[in-house]
Structures are given as structure tokens and as C-alpha cells.
Amino acid sequence: MTTPVPLTPPVRAEYERPLEPVGDLAVDAPLPFAKRLASQSWPRRVLIALVLIAVWEALARAMNNDLMLPTFGATLAAFVQGLVSGELLQRTAVSMSVLVRGYLLGVACAFVLTSLAVSTRIGRDLLSMLTAMFNPLPSIALLPLALLWFGLGTGSLLFVLVHAVLWPLALNTYSGFRAVPATLRMTGRNYGLTGLRHVVLILVPAALPAILAGLRVGWAFAWRTLIAAELVFGASSGNGGLGWYIFQNRNELYTDRVFAGLAAVIAIGLLVEQLVFDTLERVTVRRWGVQS
Amino acid sequence: MGAADPGVSRVSTDAARDLADAIRPRPAEPPAVPATSGRLLAIDRVSLEYRTRERVVRAAHDVSFDVYGADRFVLLGPSGCGKSTLLKAVAGFVPPVSGTIWLDGEPVRGPGTDRIVVFQEFDQLPPWKTVLQNVAFPLRVAKQLGRREAHDLALHTLHKVGLAPFAHAYPHTLSGGMKQRVAIARALAMQPRVLLMDEPFAALDALTRRRMQEELLRLWDDVRFTLLFVTHSIDEALVVGNRILLLSPHPGRVRAELNSHQHSHESVGGDAFRDRVADIHRLLFDTAEVAQ
Numbered sequence: 001m002t003t004p005v006p007l008t009p010p011v012r013a014e015y016e017r018p019l020e021p022v023g024d025l026a027v028d029a030p031l032p033f034a035k036r037l038a039s040q041s042w043p044r045r046v047l048i049a050l051v052l053i054a055v056w057e058a059l060a061r062a063m064n065n066d067l068m069l070p071t072f073g074a075t076l077a078a079f080v081q082g083l084v085s086g087e088l089l090q091r092t093a094v095s096m097s098v099l100v101r102g103y104l105l106g107v108a109c110a111f112v113l114t115s116l117a118v119s120t121r122i123g124r125d126l127l128s129m130l131t132a133m134f135n136p137l138p139s140i141a142l143l144p145l146a147l148l149w150f151g152l153g154t155g156s157l158l159f160v161l162v163h164a165v166l167w168p169l170a171l172n173t174y175s176g177f178r179a180v181p182a183t184l185r186m187t188g189r190n191y192g193l194t195g196l197r198h199v200v201l202i203l204v205p206a207a208l209p210a211i212l213a214g215l216r217v218g219w220a221f222a223w224r225t226l227i228a229a230e231l232v233f234g235a236s237s238g239n240g241g242l243g244w245y246i247f248q249n250r251n252e253l254y255t256d257r258v259f260a261g262l263a264a265v266i267a268i269g270l271l272v273e274q275l276v277f278d279t280l281e282r283v284t285v286r287r288w289g290v291q292s
Numbered sequence: 293m294g295a296a297d298p299g300v301s302r303v304s305t306d307a308a309r310d311l312a313d314a315i316r317p318r319p320a321e322p323p324a325v326p327a328t329s330g331r332l333l334a335i336d337r338v339s340l341e342y343r344t345r346e347r348v349v350r351a352a353h354d355v356s357f358d359v360y361g362a363d364r365f366v367l368l369g370p371s372g373c374g375k376s377t378l379l380k381a382v383a384g385f386v387p388p389v390s391g392t393i394w395l396d397g398e399p400v401r402g403p404g405t406d407r408i409v410v411f412q413e414f415d416q417l418p419p420w421k422t423v424l425q426n427v428a429f430p431l432r433v434a435k436q437l438g439r440r441e442a443h444d445l446a447l448h449t450l451h452k453v454g455l456a457p458f459a460h461a462y463p464h465t466l467s468g469g470m471k472q473r474v475a476i477a478r479a480l481a482m483q484p485r486v487l488l489m490d491e492p493f494a495a496l497d498a499l500t501r502r503r504m505q506e507e508l509l510r511l512w513d514d515v516r517f518t519l520l521f522v523t524h525s526i527d528e529a530l531v532v533g534n535r536i537l538l539l540s541p542h543p544g545r546v547r548a549e550l551n552s553h554q555h556s557h558e559s560v561g562g563d564a565f566r567d568r569v570a571d572i573h574r575l576l577f578d579t580a581e582v583a584q
Contacts, residue, residue, distance in 0.1 A: 181415040186385055189403045191434040201433065205420045288419040289464025 070256040079260035088245070088264055095226060095241030096268075098154055102161025103222050107215070109162060110169040115199050117170075118177045127174060135167040139225040143232060157229055164225040165218040172217065176210025177203050208284055209291045216277050223269055329361030332518055333382065333486055338391035340377050351377040352544040354391070357537050359486065364512060364519045366533030366552070368526065370576060374544030375522045379490050382520060383409045395485060405434040408479040412491040414471045417463040417478075423450065424459040427478045435482065449481040450474075452511065469500040476508070480515065489521045493528070505531055506557060526572050530555040530565065538575050548575050 037043060053072050060071040070078075082088030113130075116123030139160040146156035180203055188202035204211065230243025240248070242261055249257035285291040340352040351374035359365045367375040380386045382393055384403040393400040395407070408430075410416070417426050427446035431437045437445065450456045453473045463471055472492055479487055493501040505528065512519065523529050529536050534553035537546060550572070559565045 181413065183411045183413040183416045184418065186380075186383075186403075186409065186411070187416050187418075189385065190383065190405070190407075190409055191430040192403065192405055193433060197433070202418070205418065208420070284420070288462055290419050 067253060067255055070259055074256045075259040075263060078254070078256035079263055082257065082260050082264075088260065091240065091242050091245040091261075092264060092268065095230065095243070098157050098241065099161065099222060099226050101154075102158045102226070103165055103219065105158060106162040106165025106218060106222065107169060109166050110173060110214075110218075113166070113170050114173045114177060115196065117174050118199065118203060119195065127170060131167050131171050134163065135171060137163075139164040139221070140228050140232070143229055147233065152233055156233070157226065160225055160229055161222050164221040168221060169211075169214040169218040172210050172214025173207060176207030176214075179210065180206040212277065212281055212285065216273070219272060219277070220269070223265070227265055329363075331358050332361045332363075332396065333359035333520070334394040335359075335378070335382070336392050336394060338378070338381065338388045338393060340374060340381050340386055341389050342377060342386065350543040352381075352539070355539070355544060355546055356391075357546065357549065359518065359520060361518055362512075362516045364521065364532060364534045366529040366536045367520070367522045367539060368529040368533075368536050368572070368576075369524065369539030369544060369547075370541050371524055372542045373539040374542070375524075375539055376490055378539075378544065379409070379488050379520060379522045382486070383407050383488050405430070405482055406485040407488055408482045408484040409488045409490060410472070410475045410479050410492045412494050414463075414468060414495065416475055417471055419463050422460050422462055423455060423466070423474050426463065426474055427481050430478060430482055445481055446477075449477045452480070452514070453477045453507070467500075468496050469504055472496065472504060473507070476511070480511065480517065484517075486518045486520055489519065491522055491524070494523070494525075501528075502557070508532065509556070526569050526576075527560065529572075530568060531557055531560065536572075538572065540576075 031039075057072045060069045060074075063069050066074065079088070113123075113127055117127040118124070142160055142163055143156065146159040150156040150159055177199075184202060184206055185198075188198050193201055226241070227243040227246075230241045231247045242265055246258050246261035246265075249255075249261065281291065335355060335357050338352065338355050339350065340355075341348050341350050343349075355374075355378060357365075367378060369375050377386055381388055382400065384400050384407065400407075418429070421429055424443070424446055427449055428442040431442035431445060432439070435442075447456060447459060450459055453476060455470060455473055455477065458466065458470065463474065466474070475492070493504050496504060508519075509532065511517075519532075521529075521532055523532070530552045534551065536550045536552050538548040538550065539545065540547045550568075552568070555565055555568065
């Protein structure tokens, strides 16, 4: 056994040196093309889509039953034919016009409700009561009631659409408002902003990540509700939307057209997600550095 | 000094006055007294409370002090002494439970643009506005300046704090010190009667903090704004302030009011400065022992 000797570090000489220029070293260089491509998500997504299509095509060929599962090729043909004949486009336009109206109405209602909720205590309780009651209620379950009240037509569709958009959006917006830092709220009040001006100039932009998430969810809910509603009560005055197109072709056993209609539903959903919401996010919350 | 400075005679209790007299160096009377400013802000026997869900907490009790024009008035005290709440009361965010806050002879009744607050938190800058828009925003909404005027004034103020090259950057791309400089520029551009600062440099690293203190003093030399500054750092209080109000631990009561105009970054580490720090330390923490 040796007793451990407590060590002290040696005292070394001090030195100073002049800073040398870094020379040719690139301090800030662009990434090479392959690495930039790899950091994008769309090549991977395209790959996934191609694999899914290949699986579908293989399954359909194995079953060999056009009535149950048409091939991708047949669906594509029906889709193109629907586009060329204009029927698919016209049905889509009908659906979209109802959808956009219902969506905007729902957004407006959500804005009013959440503005009330952040400015008054009774409004807050009202919002939490209503969302607790109605958010779990599927919009489609309200359709019979809507038909009774508003009849067969756009009124009923708008009613269920507003119901589909309003609650998830109001819930998201309100939680976004509440998450706005107290400092930022005080800054707004410091400039004499109160009431609606405070909501519009401070709370809405500050809560935009949550609001955008709510708008996305609301959009998806509205879209699926609309298609379902059209499937249930079909056309009003012979002017049906995409849901009606799907329903009608199923009745006539044009399964490839049913698939084409479904593909249109999916395509529009994807397009809006990618073009509208992703663009909105890119020019707002990502640019501001509040969401990565 | 003594008689020349009308604020010196105001000390809350006899004991504190004795102590303050004992520790105050008595320099020779200056030969010629320059014109002095008048009283701008009067805090008159103010008590403050804040509410949690279960209890009411008294943050400050029976606090009185006066701030004169072009003062760099520091509220100094240990954490939990209610100094931040006092500042928020002056800003109009917290109404006093008793007593009155007078600004220019008018009682303070809520937030206003004559008192602009610079907070400690970096999220006081709306992340959706560029540096320039951040400074111009209150000029537009509160001072009703035109777009052009607000833009020019904002740019001019940014020049003053050395941030003109970053006018079009978003806050999330700036360092902490730069964000605080934007907040200071934004406050100065509003030309408030009193500039309120709530531990504005507490979240910065030591090197940046020192530079920001120097810059603040340089700006004060330039603009001669009236400053009410909250800090828990004795060194910072002595360097930044010309007058220091010492607050006791919870609930905050006035312990002493001291002069510190003779101290600057140059005197840090000198004997006089060290003695002053020791005095203040004793004043702050004697009370803590008595309270126990």
C-alpha cells in the first residue's frame, strides 16, 4: 500500500499570440446538391407513393375482379376520362364551392367565439362548455336534424360543415391564445391596444402556429364531412358533388369511377395540405422562427 | 450635495435615515449648482397585492418615493421584494390596493404610452415583425404616425443603438443582447415620460451585460430620458443608477434611498465602490435577519 500523494498541476508559462487570418478556409459554404436533395422530404414521399401504387396494382391483378378492386391503370383511365368529359371537374367544383363557404363560415364563428373567450370570463366558460359538448359529436350525426331544419339543400350542408370546422378550430385557437407569453400581452397593452385590436394585432399572430394547426384539422374534418353528407342525401336539384358522384357510380357498378372519385377526394386533400397550408406555414410561422 | 438634492431628505423611517446618514459620504458642496429637474413621478404610500388561485400575497407595503426628471432611478432588492410588481404598478398593469402613483400630477389609471416597459424576457418582441417593424409598430398603433414617419423614426432610433444593419432581420435570428437593444430602441422611439426597465439585462451573459450597461448610459447621456430600473444586482444598481431605492424582503418596504451618481464602470473594484457594496449588502440582509 502506498499512500496517495495529493497532486497539484504544474505552473506553466503564459503566452499570447497574434491571431492569424484563416486563409482559404470557407467559413460559410453552400451544401452540395446531393445533400440538399437528401434533406428534402418530397423524394421520399414520391417513393412511398410509388410503392403503394405498385402494391395496389399487384393485388388487383392477383384478384382479377374489376367489380371489387379495379387496377390502378383502370382507375387512372376512369379518372382521365372523368376529367376529359368534365363530369369529375364539375362535381368537384360543386363540392368545393359548398366546402369553401362552410369552411369560411366556420372560421368566422370560431373567431367570434374565441375572441369572446379571451376577453370575458363568461365567454371562456361558454366556449369550454360548448366544445366539451359538441366536439365529440360527429357532424354526420347532426345531418338528420339539419335536413329537418334546413331541408334538402346547401343549407343543411353548410350547417354540418360549420359544426365540423368550428369546434376543433375554436379549441386550437383558444389554447393558442392562452399560450401567448404574458410579456407579449403586456407589451400590447402598453401600446394601448385593447379588445378586438389586441386580439387581431397581438393574439392572432402570436397564436398562429396553433391556429394553423386548427385550420388544418378543420379542413380535414370539413372535407370528410362534406363527402359523407353528399353520400347520404345525394344531389339537390340534380347538382351533386363528389360524394354523389361516388354513390351514383357505385349504384351503377362502375367501380373504377368510384375509385376515380375517391382518388379525386384524396388528391384535393393532398393538394390543399401541400399548397395552401404548407405555403402559409412557410411564409409565416417558419419564417418567424416560431415553428421549425 | 445634501440640500441641493431635494430627494435626499426623503427616507422612510428614522432608523433608516440614521443608517443612511452614517454611510453616506459627505463630499464638499459643489461650487455652482446647475439647473435641476422637477419631480416627475411620485409613488405615494402604495401597497400592492397579487392574487394566486388560493391566496392574496402582499408584494409591496406602504412604499413611497419620488423620481425626478432625467433620473436613473433604481429599485434594488432581493428576489421576492416586490420590485417588479412595483414597476408593473407604475406601468399600470397592477392597480395598487392603497396609495396613488402620480405621473406629472395625474394619477396613473392603467397602461399608457407615456410609460414604456422594457422587460427581461426576449419574447417581448413580436416574432412576426422584423426589427424595423418591431420599432415602428407602436409608433403606428399608439402614436398614429404615418407609415413613412414611423419608418424614418424607427430607423433613426435603430441607428442610435447600432442595429440599423439588422433592420430587416427577424428577432429569432438575433442574439439576446441584440433583442434587448431592439426593445430599448422601441421604447426610446416612443419618447415616453418614463422608461421602465424590468431587469432588462438579467438574462444576458456577463460580457454582454456590461456592454449593454455602458450603452444604456451612453444613450442616457445623449437623450436624457427618465429611467426607472429594476435589478437585484448591487453592482448593476451602482453603475446604472444615480439614485437607488433599497427594498426589504417580502413584503417589500422601503429600507433606504441612496445616491450613486458618483459610481460608474470605472469605479468598479475601487475602495469607495467596494465599501458602498458592503453597506448596501448590510442594509438589505440585516433586515432579512430581523425578519426571521
